[in-house]
Every structure is written in C-alpha cells, then in structure tokens.
Amino acid sequence: MPELPEVEVVRRGLERWVTGRVIAEVQVLHPRAIRRHLAGPTDFADQLTGHRFAAACRRGKYLWLPLDTVGADATAPTEHPVQTATGLAHGAPGDGATGHGAPGSVDGGVDGVTRGEATGRSVLGHLGMSGQLLVQPETAADEKHLRIRVRFADAAGTELRFVDQRTFGGLSLHDQLPGAPDGLPDVIGHIARDPLDPVFDETAFYTALRRCRTTIKRALLDQSLISGVGNIYADEALWRARLHFDRPTASLTRPRAMELLGHVRDVMRAALAVGGTSFDSLYVNVNGESGYFECSLDAYGREDEPCRRCGALMRRSPWMNRSSYFCPRCQRPPRVVSPRTARSGPAV
DNA sequence: CAGAGATCCTGCAAGC
DNA sequence: TGCTTGCAGGATCTCT
Structure with a gap:
C-alpha cells in the first residue's frame, strides 16, 4: 500500500x-x-x-x-x-x-x-x-x-x-x-512535514515525543507529528532501531529518537530507490500491491520467520485493528507498561 | 483536551 | 464446492 x-x-x-x-x-x-x-x-x-x-x-x-x-x-x-x-x-x-x-x-x-x-x-x-x-x-x-x-x-x-x-x-x-x-x-495544513523533507523539524518532533503520553508506533503513524510513515515502514524502522512498538514515546532519549528517525529515513530511501525502477513506461506505474520492496522487508509480514539479526522467530501482535510485527528478542517490550508512569520516570 | 478505538471499503484467503 | 468469516490499512469521526 x-x-x-x-x-x-x-x-x-x-x-x-x-x-x-x-x-x-x-x-x-x-x-x-x-x-x-x-x-x-x-x-x-x-x-x-x-x-x-x-x-x-x-x-x-x-x-x-x-x-x-x-x-x-x-x-x-x-x-x-x-x-x-x-x-x-x-x-x-x-x-x-x-x-x-x-x-x-x-x-x-x-x-x-x-x-x-x-x-x-x-x-x-x-x-x-x-x-x-x-x-x-x-x-x-x-x-x-x-x-x-x-x-x-x-x-x-x-x-x-x-x-x-x-x-x-x-x-x-x-x-x-x-x-x-x-x-x-x-x-x-495540520499534516507535518516528512522526514525526507530538508526542513523537517527534528527538535519539534522530539519535543512532541517527550510531551505525548502515547506509544512510539502510534506516534510514528500520527501524521501531525511526522508524515509519510505507514504501518509497514513503522514496523521496519522499529525493528532496525530495536524498539518495541509499545514503548512510551516519553521514555526515549533524544539520541535514541534521532537514531529511530535515521532508520525511518533509511527505510524510506531504500524503498524509494527500488520503487523508482518500476516507473519506466508511458504511464505512472504505482502498483501498491506489486511488492517490489517486499523482498527487502525485515519485519513486516514475517511472522514465524527467523529474525534476520538474531534468528528468533518473529511475532505478530494485533494492534489497533491491524498488526505489528517484531522480534521478541531484539525488540523487548517496555518494562513500564503505562505511558503515564513512564512520563515521570527517567528517560532510557 | 488528548488519546484510544471504531469505522469506512473491497478482494482475497482460510476454514468449515 | 460454496458459503462465511477474518484480514488488510489511512484518515477521520466518536467516545471516554
């Protein structure tokens, strides 16, 4: 998609x-x-x-x-x-x-x-x-x-x-x-700029993460905080950053948040490089289901397949009427379950 | 008011 | 074989 x-x-x-x-x-x-x-x-x-x-x-x-x-x-x-x-x-x-x-x-x-x-x-x-x-x-x-x-x-x-x-x-x-x-x-007008935009405001993004009482994947999909990220690339970026989707945003340090942002950018750039190759004829070829980037996915859709990093079997969790794919070993669930309590605790 | 969940829609796949 | 059910997901609306 x-x-x-x-x-x-x-x-x-x-x-x-x-x-x-x-x-x-x-x-x-x-x-x-x-x-x-x-x-x-x-x-x-x-x-x-x-x-x-x-x-x-x-x-x-x-x-x-x-x-x-x-x-x-x-x-x-x-x-x-x-x-x-x-x-x-x-x-x-x-x-x-x-x-x-x-x-x-x-x-x-x-x-x-x-x-x-x-x-x-x-x-x-x-x-x-x-x-x-x-x-x-x-x-x-x-x-x-x-x-x-x-x-x-x-x-x-x-x-x-x-x-x-x-x-x-x-x-x-x-x-x-x-x-x-x-x-x-x-x-x-309320849609945020995307992370590939030269004037994307990293400081504002991090400030919003610290202020929100929500979880990191929800934040990645919130187009008013950062735009262009969907379910697939959110899972991919979180896997690369070794972050669990339920991690409270307020628990992220700035370096950790910037690292995640870097992975979001990398995933998007890689997909963009591949996506462009299908675009070489008279018409605008946008086959959202063609799967040209599918072979490059490390997390999304890989339930029960070995993690490409540690070999543990990838898991799929129901999440907001859809799915989250993650490695149970590389992406540990947060120790603090509630974003509310994480807010008062030290940033990890 | 912020955050969480329901909702829209269609085609495909799985299960009975 | 044919039906039912579930799943996929972005943005918006509704509810708490």
Whole structure:
C-alpha cells in the first residue's frame, strides 16, 4: 500500500506527464472517490475543466496539483513530452524531491506555453490503501476500479485516471493555505512535514515525543507529528532501531529518537530507490500491491520467520485493528507498561 | 483536551 | 464446492 516512497514516485510521474496540461473534461465514475469534495461530483468536474495543472507537490502521503487559469495565447495544443520516463527515480530523495516550495517549480512552465494565473486552489489527492494515479493512453480499456477520469485539451493522447479498489483514497479541490508558496491545500495544513523533507523539524518532533503520553508506533503513524510513515515502514524502522512498538514515546532519549528517525529515513530511501525502477513506461506505474520492496522487508509480514539479526522467530501482535510485527528478542517490550508512569520516570 | 478505538471499503484467503 | 468469516490499512469521526 502506498506510503511516502510510493507517493513520491507518483508525484514525479505527475510532474512529468501531467504538469502544464489543460483539463478538457472530468468524469467522476464513483462518488466516494470525491467524498472529500463536499460540493459534489458535478461541481468538482466544473471547477477543474478549463484550468491547467501547475505543478505536482507532496506532503507525507498527500499529493496536490495547484490549478492555474489558462493564458489567452495558450490555445494551441501543448507539445507534451511522450518518451520514456526512465531516470526519473534517480533524484536524491529529500533533496528537493519532496516538492516543497522549490523555487521555480511553480513558475517554470512547460516549453512554449504561456502560463496563466494562479487560481488559489489545488486538487488534492490521497491514494488511501489501493489508489493509483495512472497516465494512460486514451484508447486503453478502462480499469475495473476506475473512479475518476481527467481528459486533457492537448494532443498527447493520454489521460489521467484515478483507480482505486478499496476506495479509501480520493481527489478533492480546496483553497490553498494563505501564504503557502507551494499551494498547500488548507485542509492538510495540520499534516507535518516528512522526514525526507530538508526542513523537517527534528527538535519539534522530539519535543512532541517527550510531551505525548502515547506509544512510539502510534506516534510514528500520527501524521501531525511526522508524515509519510505507514504501518509497514513503522514496523521496519522499529525493528532496525530495536524498539518495541509499545514503548512510551516519553521514555526515549533524544539520541535514541534521532537514531529511530535515521532508520525511518533509511527505510524510506531504500524503498524509494527500488520503487523508482518500476516507473519506466508511458504511464505512472504505482502498483501498491506489486511488492517490489517486499523482498527487502525485515519485519513486516514475517511472522514465524527467523529474525534476520538474531534468528528468533518473529511475532505478530494485533494492534489497533491491524498488526505489528517484531522480534521478541531484539525488540523487548517496555518494562513500564503505562505511558503515564513512564512520563515521570527517567528517560532510557 | 488528548488519546484510544471504531469505522469506512473491497478482494482475497482460510476454514468449515 | 460454496458459503462465511477474518484480514488488510489511512484518515477521520466518536467516545471516554
């Protein structure tokens, strides 16, 4: 399922294949896919039609595309690049790859097209568990779970499709947060920056950990503290850090927290490096269930298999209506069970 | 108010 | 073979 690395691969695909294109038509084929757009499917389609996607940005697992008006002299068909996208994945993760306010990214424009003016609104997308944003030939057969189709005014011959089996994801249109240089939608203003973001605030993160009376895995999945981490990479990072998922956050020393943060980054970078390789054709290939990173997993899904570090059999624990995978030897359960009591005790 | 749990949804796998 | 049940999970809502 899509976590930060997968979403970043999608963002790069959108940047390449969708940015600068003018929307000719929007079809909403399943209302649940735009449930966060409260004004409904017709309004969503009407608001987008005739506008241009200005950029492709990401924060955590959210993607968004700011909308521009179309310049008066931009009626000629866009000569859109149609060539292999191989090499897109080679950018250094966290080095501008996250698309946060990169200077010129919004104003760079597409060759030969005069840019319109910003509308102050952005199309927000979330892939949920099974969502895919695909750039497909217009002639390609509809996917079984096609939810939204966006047709373009140019002659590139491709269209943007939102495909989502379990319908946890969706698209919506929102006003931009005032003062946000990258067109951040107001509804995700509370989402923290991700650990690959150059301006991720480590001190604020650690301060929040010390202040919270919760456990470390809950904190890792709390998108308002740190974004982009899902169940899989949380388990992977905790395994690498030899931390039990039920460890109270308040019991972590700063060096220990920074070590964990480093493992989160390492796991994400490794997944991002692998995820990019599947992205080399005409369409944005985001198969959330393709398992390209699966062979690299040390914890997630490895119940009853030997720990790659100590050989003990990995365990699976029910946790918040899902599962936590851990090594019972490397990742000892906390001695202090309650976060409340841990708060008054010394940091370990 | 912070934190914990329920909830949405669909397809697949396991069990009877 | 065919049905039922459980599981997967991110974000949001509700409850304590």
